[in-house]
Amino acid sequence: MYRFVRRDIGEIIEVFDRTVGPIVDASITGVGRRRQISRILLSTSVKVCLAMSGYAQAAGIAFRADRAVLGSSFTRVYDDLFDNFRVADLDERLTILFDGGSFQPQSDAETLLLGLYRAIEAVLRREDSAPVHVALRRMHRFQIQSRRQRGSAVSGMTLRRITRGKGGLGTAALFGLLRPALPPLDQRLLVELGDVLQVLDDYHDVALDRAAGVTTEVTSGSITLIETGRRIGDLCQEFRHRHPGGSRDRLFGMLFMMLAGGLVHQLIDRHRQRSGTLARPRRPAAEPDPTDRRPYRLLFWPAGNIGPVAENPHPDDSG
16 A cells, blocks of 8 residues: 555556546536546546556556546546436436447536546547446446435345446446456456445445435345455455466455455444434535645545535636
């Protein structure tokens, strides 16, 4: 982790400014909002690049920072469109886009999503990227199904299928950008990795999900930290068998750190349940300074979320 912060984040920031920065500038109106969204995407890219560079080392392939920052930024905008924007036909219009059709943006965030998507298409144009596109289309179907998680009447089997589909296929599409023509065995490994990452992410969001009425395998108690730790250990063995010459330190060090963080969030959630304080937990009082690019802040502070213009007022949004 220390080597990543000291050696790699500077390169990621430079690549982000060169690839994602111009797309943000062309898509988002208002100086303040551009700065805010750029900071959100940069922080997300730094976090995701840690995982993607760890995967590249473990699999013995080249880490391509330009693809990583484009893919992670696209994923951030895509997730926030689903979570924070109330657009009735968004699911269908994105389905058409991912199937190769046209897409007419209805907000600045959708314009940004389209710009990132086209940039990724341009990067992959001369490569066999069919596995990436197939995984993306399948993941989108599970993302649509995940709307059923807003309520308690969802079965454990359905939660397992959505978690694996959304997390596993999302990771297969994103990490697959580093090597688009992935062999089937490597695709399966990425689905397993993404499944574990989704569960760990649900542990970190357990209090927020419970307060918002979102049912996950963690809030329902259908998965345990011990089981998740065993799955990480099994996954490490699979990587060792599949890629014996790779270095697994960064990837699995990160996974076990996330597991430890999951324990902390679970203990806090249990305390809140026992004390009866189940109101939505407070977010940090102040948003991160959009000009603050210190490596540890980018890596360890929350990235934030993109919302509609009305939810993100900025006094300097005239330019």
